[in-house]
Amino acid sequence: MIIDWYPGHMKKARAQIIEILPKIDLVIEVLDARLPASSANPLLERLRGDKPCIKVLNKNDLADPTVTKNWVSFFEQQQEVKAIPLDARNRRDGGLIPKLCRKMLPARSKKGKPLRVLVVGIPNVGKSTLINTMAGKKMARVGDKPAITTCPQQIDLRNGILLSDTPGLLWPVLDDMAGACRLATSGAIGDNAYDTVEVGLTTAQYLKERYPAMLLKRYKFPEMPETPLQIVEEIGRRRGCLIKGGDVDLYRAAELLLRELRAGSLGAISLERPNEAPGAFDQKVETE
Secondary structure (H helix, E strand, O other): OOOOOOHHHHHHHHHHHHHHHHHHOEEEEEEEOOOOOOOHHHHHHHOOOOOOOOEEEOOOOOOHHHHHHHHHHHOOOOEEEEEEEEEOOOOOHHHHHHHHHHHHHHHHOOOOOEEEEEEEEEOOOOOOHHHHHHHHOOOOOOOOOOOOOOOEEEOOOOEEEEEEEOOOOOOOOOHHHEEEEEEHHHHHOOOOOOOOHHHHHHHHHHHHHOHHHHHHHOOOOOOOOOHHHHHHHHHHHHOOOOOOOOOOHHHHHHHHHHHHHHHHOOOOOOOOOOOOOOHHHOOOOOOO
């Protein structure tokens, strides 16, 4: 599977982050709680150096809570890093971030100078939603498609924190195909950049291995189909994703599975775990 997605404005965003980082006191990196490693940008780790960083594990309501707890422990073993799982739409959750910023840099807060905070994250991870929640009003554009924010902006929260917002970041070529597939499964990558059927089959295999009870319950299977192709076909038959002659429309069935997983309709699911050996997303699943 090849997923190659790097809109031109993202190259510009990379340059903007390099330019602004020397003026920043603290970095907030917004991650998807379902796939914190794949939704991170390795470039940021190199650029931020020893600056304090808050890893926001957003969409934690969609992630397996036990796995998320393990991710928090994993990140907080890193120097100058705090991790916090939350739902960026929740005002109470959003209110925790400024307190944590001041706690991590108490000396600067005492001087009466605003904390200069950079917020970064890949497309569709909830960065703009978090900013709007923290500000208490709509400050950044929000959407369910990647690449909504396209230019940098500064936002004064009027509580001693000055936010700098940037467009989302992704690698120009996602050469880690397992991570790329996780991103596609989560909806972080535009659907014109990948094969929906192939991603759907790989996701079906992963769910069969890690969350079989959720598959059985959601689609009312009397027993688990043996292969990912059979899983997607059975979903298609049960949901009316059929073409002329009664055959299953694999595209529609795979799209339905991905859509329902992203919405949390199957339950709280994490797509990766810390320090994990390669799993289902590293396997090639045949479409025929």
